[in-house]
Each structure stands twice: as structure tokens, then as C-alpha cells.
Amino acid sequence: MKSTSAQFxxxxxxxxxxxxxxxxxxxVGPGFVDHRRQALAVLPDAExxxxxxxxIKERALASLDHYLLEFEKNVQANGGQVHWAQxxxxxxxxxxxxxxxxxxRSVIKGKTMVGEEVGLNDALEAAGLETIETDLGEYIIQLAxxxxxxxxxxxxxxxxxxxxxLFDRFHDRSLYPGHLESVADIVNEARAVMRSKYLAADVxxxxxxxxxxxxxxxxxxxxxxxxxxxxxxxDTHIIIxxxxxxxxxxxxxxxxxxxxxxxATGQDITSYTSFFTxxxxxxxxxxxxxxxxxxxxxGRSDMLNSEYRDMLRCIRCGACxxxxxxxxxxxxxxxxxxxxGPMGSVLTPLMNGLAQSSALPNASTLCGRCEEVCPMSIPxxxxxxxxRNDGHKQQLDSWSARSTLALWAWLARRPKLYRSATSLxxxxxxxxxxxxxxxxxxxxxxxxxxxxxxxxPKSSFxxxxxxxxxxxxx
Amino acid sequence: xxxxxxxxxxxxxxxxxxxxxxxxxxxxxxxEVVVPEQQTCCGQPAxxxxxxxxxxxxARQVIEYLEGFSHVVIPSGSCAGxxxxxxxxxxxxxxxxxxxxxxxxxxxxxxCQFLVDIVGVTDFNAHYSGKVAYHDSCSARREMHVYEQPxxxxxxxxxxxxxEPGDSEQCCGFGGxxxxxxxxxxxxxxxxxxxxxxxxxxxxxxxxxxGCLLNIGGRLSRQRKSVKAFHIAELLAGMTEQAVFxxxxx
Numbered sequence: 001m002k003s004t005s006a007q008f009x010x011x012x013x014x015x016x017x018x019x020x021x022x023x024x025x026x027x028v029g030p031g032f033v034d035h036r037r038q039a040l041a042v043l044p045d046a047e048x049x050x051x052x053x054x055x056i057k058e059r060a061l062a063s064l065d066h067y068l069l070e071f072e073k074n075v076q077a078n079g080g081q082v083h084w085a086q087x088x089x090x091x092x093x094x095x096x097x098x099x100x101x102x103x104x105r106s107v108i109k110g111k112t113m114v115g116e117e118v119g120l121n122d123a124l125e126a127a128g129l130e131t132i133e134t135d136l137g138e139y140i141i142q143l144a145x146x147x148x149x150x151x152x153x154x155x156x157x158x159x160x161x162x163x164x165x166l167f168d169r170f171h172d173r174s175l176y177p178g179h180l181e182s183v184a185d186i187v188n189e190a191r192a193v194m195r196s197k198y199l200a201a202d203v204x205x206x207x208x209x210x211x212x213x214x215x216x217x218x219x220x221x222x223x224x225x226x227x228x229x230x231x232x233x234x235d236t237h238i239i240i241x242x243x244x245x246x247x248x249x250x251x252x253x254x255x256x257x258x259x260x261x262x263x264a265t266g267q268d269i270t271s272y273t274s275f276f277t278x279x280x281x282x283x284x285x286x287x288x289x290x291x292x293x294x295x296x297x298x299g300r301s302d303m304l305n306s307e308y309r310d311m312l313r314c315i316r317c318g319a320c321x322x323x324x325x326x327x328x329x330x331x332x333x334x335x336x337x338x339x340x341g342p343m344g345s346v347l348t349p350l351m352n353g354l355a356q357s358s359a360l361p362n363a364s365t366l367c368g369r370c371e372e373v374c375p376m377s378i379p380x381x382x383x384x385x386x387x388r389n390d391g392h393k394q395q396l397d398s399w400s401a402r403s404t405l406a407l408w409a410w411l412a413r414r415p416k417l418y419r420s421a422t423s424l425x426x427x428x429x430x431x432x433x434x435x436x437x438x439x440x441x442x443x444x445x446x447x448x449x450x451x452x453x454x455x456x457p458k459s460s461f462x463x464x465x466x467x468x469x470x471x472x473x474x
Numbered sequence: 475x476x477x478x479x480x481x482x483x484x485x486x487x488x489x490x491x492x493x494x495x496x497x498x499x500x501x502x503x504x505x506e507v508v509v510p511e512q513q514t515c516c517g518q519p520a521x522x523x524x525x526x527x528x529x530x531x532x533a534r535q536v537i538e539y540l541e542g543f544s545h546v547v548i549p550s551g552s553c554a555g556x557x558x559x560x561x562x563x564x565x566x567x568x569x570x571x572x573x574x575x576x577x578x579x580x581x582x583x584x585x586c587q588f589l590v591d592i593v594g595v596t597d598f599n600a601h602y603s604g605k606v607a608y609h610d611s612c613s614a615r616r617e618m619h620v621y622e623q624p625x626x627x628x629x630x631x632x633x634x635x636x637x638e639p640g641d642s643e644q645c646c647g648f649g650g651x652x653x654x655x656x657x658x659x660x661x662x663x664x665x666x667x668x669x670x671x672x673x674x675x676x677x678x679x680x681x682x683x684x685g686c687l688l689n690i691g692g693r694l695s696r697q698r699k700s701v702k703a704f705h706i707a708e709l710l711a712g713m714t715e716q717a718v719f720x721x722x723x724x
Contacts (some may be wrong), residue, residue: 009656012658055480228612275572305596325645329663330659364652365645365652369612376577382563388522388523390524392524405525406525409529412515412520413531413534415511415514418514438720447655448692451660451696452653452664452693454486454488457487457490460486463484
């Protein structure tokens with residue numbers, strides 16, 4: 001998917017003026033926060049679980065090569081194949097080639113964020129494959145030709161009416177009667193449309209939440225059961241996953257599963273937690289004859305060897321964006337690519353280049369709530385600061401911002417000159433201020449003044465203190 | 475007890491009254507207060523805008539003039555967080571300065587924290603008649619773990635009723651230069667904060683960080699809401715003759 005992160009400010013303006021989006025954000029936002037809070041409140045020893053989860057991921061990342069090879073060996077032992085993709089293009093090429101090998105005409109897909117990341121749908125369609133998303137949210141945004149606006153609720157920005165309009169436009173009304181009103185109507189029609197696609201599909205593609213090295217198993221959580229159908233109905237199942245998803249053992253996955261759904265939706269566990277281990281065996285009643293796993297690097301091994309390594313612990317629960325004041329104000333599309341919120345503001349520059357997305361790490365108040373709620377204790381504010389350091393070194397910030405900052409920093413190290421600058425600033429404030437002691441306009445900080453007043457104090461603390469000291473000495 | 479008062483650049487420039495109120499409270503609590511005259515700013519604007527070299531240069535200077543004191547008191551959660559958590563981080567690769575930064579970090583306290591946890595004085599004989607909403611700054615709450623202390627202090631003010639606005643864990647949208655660089659996002663965030671405060675029926679907004687106070691108070695002032703804004707030190711010291719922003723009489 002093409003990124004629009006470089007037009008962040010334009011995206012923000014559009015988002016803030018989008019009445020439907022703003023209503024959706026108000027409607028949905030608090031739910032995630034409340035549900036997560038309730039789920040964690042009744043989880044015994046939640047904080048200890050969080051520490052263990054972090055240790056597990058650290059252990060996996062410390063020997064990532066070892067666990068990935070162990071995983072590959074066990075997948076092969078189960079009759080599956082592992083394919084290694086260094087780049088997004090390679091990942092797409094491998095998937096397309098596997099579809100060709102399966103003589104596929106149509107593909108059904110479960111929700112996969114790494115699939116969004118590499119732009120898999122476009123690649124499949126360019127190769128002439130009919131591609132249907134089967135996660136309801138993904139299906140809706142596929143019809144709307146939009147990227148997801150949230151990693152676990154991709155169509156969260158859409159209203160019921162907008163969804164009905166999309167279905168009216170794209171569903172064959174001679175086959176499906178329409179007249180959709182309730183949520184149940186929408187779900188039932190989507191289910192009916194998808195059923196025929198499921199039965200006709202030659203290949204199913206899903207993502208994975210975890211890869212388990214000791215068994216060669218992939219784990220997928222869904223609430224709709226669509227992942228199971230993608231896996232068991234077509235003859236070929238392709239799983240696409242980032243290399244950081246690997247965990248040493250089944251027990252490790254059990255720890256992370258206890259945190260994932262609670263932090264994401266506030267559920268104790270998702271409706272479906274599926275473990276896929278290899279191709280169909282002789283005595284299996286169903287399952288794919290061809291079982292492929294595409295492991296995607298796409299910048300991850302560079303992250304592993306950098307100060308951004310902590311980001312590889314991310315299990316994509318979305319808690320950071322659900323608690324982010326900026327995400328809450330502008331929604332996911334403003335971030336311009338597939339990963340929104342604080343996690344996106346770190347991942348997007350690392351995967352697409354900081355020069356194309358330098359606004360993202362700056363568009364944060366560094367309030368720290370993301371780090372506080374992150375089940376994997378990722379120090380997101382610190383990673384955002386690090387990206388700001390990189391941006392400053394690469395001179396990606398504006399000349400005016402740089403020079404103002406440099407002048408201020410120079411003054412801050414010279415207390416006497418700094419006092420003169422303070423007096424001058426106060427003079428300017430009073431010059432532009434009103435008689436009632438309220439400042440409403442000041443060209444130098446028009447951003448602030450656009451919506452907020454400033455007070456106009458007469459003299460600084462240090463001036464008054466000096467005077468006070470002088471009086472006391474007399 | 476001899477303590478250094480780190481006034482903070484925002485109080486120095488925008489609200490000297492809060493600095494004098496903090497000074498007054500410390501003296502009332504029995505401290506001998508020194509105001510180091512070299513102080514300017516803690517370096518957050520540089521640190522949070524990617525200029526780590528400037529932030530380090532400023533930090534070295536601050537460490538030099540503050541490390542001789544057994545206690546440093548800061549009437550701001552975010553500046554306290556900078557000295558306590560981020561100075562040591564700035565010197566990760568410099569063992570000598572890292573040690574000095576950590577040594578200083580152990581002696582720095584946010585004002586309410588210092589009064590309640592270190593000197594153990596909670597009653598300043600203050601009186602304020604009003605319905606007060608206290609706003610937690612993100613750095614105070616999450617970096618400095620200041621939550622109970624200001625509430626304990628406010629509970630001892632005669633005539634005062636405390637109210638808790640909804641969604642109080644949410645940031646006010648200030649974020650330092652964020653509020654200038656991304657003013658429209660910042661405004662959208664502060665508008666939610668203002669709404670939550672106004673819904674409590676509070677007539678007074680109190681905060682321990684001037685950044686948040688200028689942001690929320692400035693928005694309230696622009697919207698001509700009749701909510702007075704004070705730094706918590708001003709309220710506790712009884713120095714509330716004039717609110718940060720003029721409030722129209724109804």
C-alpha cells in the first residue's frame with residue numbers, strides 16, 4: 001500500500017473535519033479502554049504475567065535465528081514448507097508463485113497485518129487472482145478500497161449506513177435481497193456472500209499471531225472463525241508472518257495468549273484460537289494438502305540490531321492506539337499507512353524510511369500512556385524520542401524550528417543573557433496583550449494562539465526574586 | 475532542612491506567583507530555601523525535539539549547580555521527570571556523568587511529593603472556597619508516581635470541595651512544542667479535557683504543571699469559561715488573589 005505519511009498534516013486536517021469519523025472515534029474509543037481495564041482487573045497476577053511475557057519475547061529475540069530454524073525444521077517434519085522473504089516484494093512474489101503452483105483462480109484471506117504491510121492484495125490481484133477478505137472488517141474496507149484504520153478493528157471508522165451502501169453497491173442484488181437494517185442483517189449477508197467464495201477458493205491465506213519453534217505450529221486468534229475456514233476448506237494454506245513472531249515453546253504461547261485478547265478487546269480469550277500444525281495427514285478428516293509458511297523480514301533484522309529492537313516485542317494488540325490521545329483525535333488513516341497509533345509512529349519510519357514519515361514520531365505528546373498499557377512493556381515514548389534524534393541528525397525538521405531551538409538552547413546555557421531574553425519576551429507579551437491581562441494574538445506562536453490565550457505577567461520570577469533579595473539586603 | 479528550589483522556566487516566565495507560592499510552602503514546612511541563580515530551563519525542549527547534544531550540555535550545567543544540595547524541589551512533574559529519569563538516560567554512554575546524574579536524580583522531588591512524603595507536612599492552614607478539579611500531568615502521574623499527594627494536600631484546604639473529572643488519565647494535549655507544531659490535534663485533545671472539567675461543575679482548575687495549566691486554562695480563557703486556573707502551590711499557600719487567566723464575573 002502506498003504511504004501518505006508524508007502528508008500527515010493534510011491527513012490530520014481531513015480527519016478532524018470528518019464528522020462521521022469523529023463520531024465513530026467517540027463511540028468506539030472508550031469501549032476498548034473500559035473493557036481492557038475490566039479484563040485486567042480480574043486477571044490474577046497480571047503484572048507478573050507481563051514481566052514473564054517480556055522475558056519470553058526477549059529470549060526468543062536473543063536467539064531468533066536458532067528458533068526460526070528450529071521452527072522451519074519442525075514445519076518440514078509436519079509436511080509443510082517454509083519460504084523466506086527478505087523484502088515485501090519477495091513476500092508477494094512467493095505468495096503469487098505458490099498460488100500459481102496451486103493453479104489457483106481465487107484466494108480467500110484471513111486478516112493479516114503483515115499482508116497489509118507488504119501490499120499482498122494488490123500483488124495477488126495484479127496476478128489475476130480473485131482475492132476476498134473474510135474478516136468482516138477487512139472485507140468492508142476491501143470493498144471501500146481503503147487501508148485499515150485500526151489493527152484489530154480495521155473498519156472501525158465506518159458507520160452502519162456506509163457499510164449498507166457498500167453492500168448495496170457490490171453485492172449482486174439478484175442473488176441477495178438486501179434491505180439491510182440491523183447489524184445482524186449485515187453479518188448474515190456477508191456470511192452468505194462469503195460462503196460461496198469459501199467453497200470455490202483454491203488457496204487460503206492467513207496471518208499468524210505466534211509461531212512455535214518446538215512444534216512447528218502457527219497460532220491464529222480470530223473472533224469470526226474465518227481463519228479456520230481459510231485453513232481447512234482450500235487445498236492450499238499459506239501463512240504469512242513476520243520473523244519476530246516466533247516463540248520457543250507452546251507454554252510460551254500460552255502466556256502471551258493470556259495477555260493478547262485482554263489487552264486488545266478485553267476478552268479473556270478470543271472466540272477462536274487456532275493451532276495449525278502442518279499439512280493434512282492420512283488420517284485427518286480435513287485440512288490443506290499443501291501447507292506453506294512465508295516468513296517476512298522487511299526491515300525486522302535491521303531493527304533487531306538497532307536501538308529499536310524493543311519494538312520487535314510488539315504482539316499487535318492495539319492497546320497503545322486505543323489509549324493514545326492523538327489516535328483518539330485523528331483516527332488511524334491520518335497516519336498514512338497500515339500501522340496507526342504509537343506503534344505505527346515507530347514502525348512506519350523504520351519500514352518506509354524516516355524521511356517519508358518524519359512527522360509521525362513528532363506527533364505525540366509523549367504522555368506515556370502507551371508504554372503504561374503495553375503488555376510487552378515497549379518503551380514507545382523513548383523510541384519516538386530516538387526517532388526524533390535521528391530526524392534531527394538527518395536535518396528533517398524545518399530550518400525555522402531548528403534555528404529557534406538552537407538559539408533557545410544557546411541562551412539556556414547563559415543565565416545572564418537568558419534573563420535579558422526573558423525580560424524581552426515579557427515585554428513582547430505585554431505589547432501584544434490586552435488590558436485585561438489576556439493575550440489573544442502573537443505571530444511568533446500562532447499555533448498556540450489559534451485556540452488558546454496566554455497570560456501577560458509583568459516580570460519574571462527571577463527578576464522579582466532578585467529585587468526581593470536586594471530589598472532584604474538593604 | 476536546606477533545599478534548592480528549581481523554579482522551572484515556565485513558572486519563571488509565565489507565572490512567578492506559583493514560584494513564590496512554592497517558596498512560601500517550603501519555608502512554612504520548615505525548610506531553608508535557596509534559589510540557585512544560574513537556573514534557566516531543564517532542557518526538555520531540546521531533549522524532546524531530537525537535539526540530545528544540547529540537552530546534554532544543559533543537563534551538565536544543571537547537575538553542576540544542583541548536585542551540592544541534599545534536596546531539590548521542583549513545582550512541576552515534567553521537569554522533575556526530566557531530572558530524575560531522563561538526565562541519567564542522556565548519559566548512558568558516559569559513566570562519570572551518568573553517576574552524577576543518578577546522584578542528583580535521587581535528590582530531586584516534585585513539590586507535592588516532597589511536602590507529603592519527605593517533610594510530612596500536609597496542612598498549611600489554607601482556605602479556599604470553591605469546587606476544585608485537580609488535573610494530573612502525565613509526567614507527574616506516570617513518571618513521578620504523584621497521584622495521592624496533591625489530593626491529600628487539597629483535602630486539608632478548608633472550604634474546598636474536590637471533584638474528579640472523567641477520563642482523568644488522559645493527556646491534556648500540551649506536550650511542549652507539540653502544542654505549537656500540531657496545534658489542531660492539540661486543540662482537539664484539550665477540548666475533551668475542557669469538556670470533562672466543565673461537566674464536573676468545577677469553578678477552579680488546579681494543576682501541578684504549568685504547561686498543562688496554560689494549555690487547559692488558555693483554552694478555558696479563549697472560550698470565556700468562568701473556571702479559574704491556579705498552580706496547586708498557589709492554592710495551598712493561599713496566594714489566589716489573581717487567577718492565571720482573568721475570569722469574567724458572571
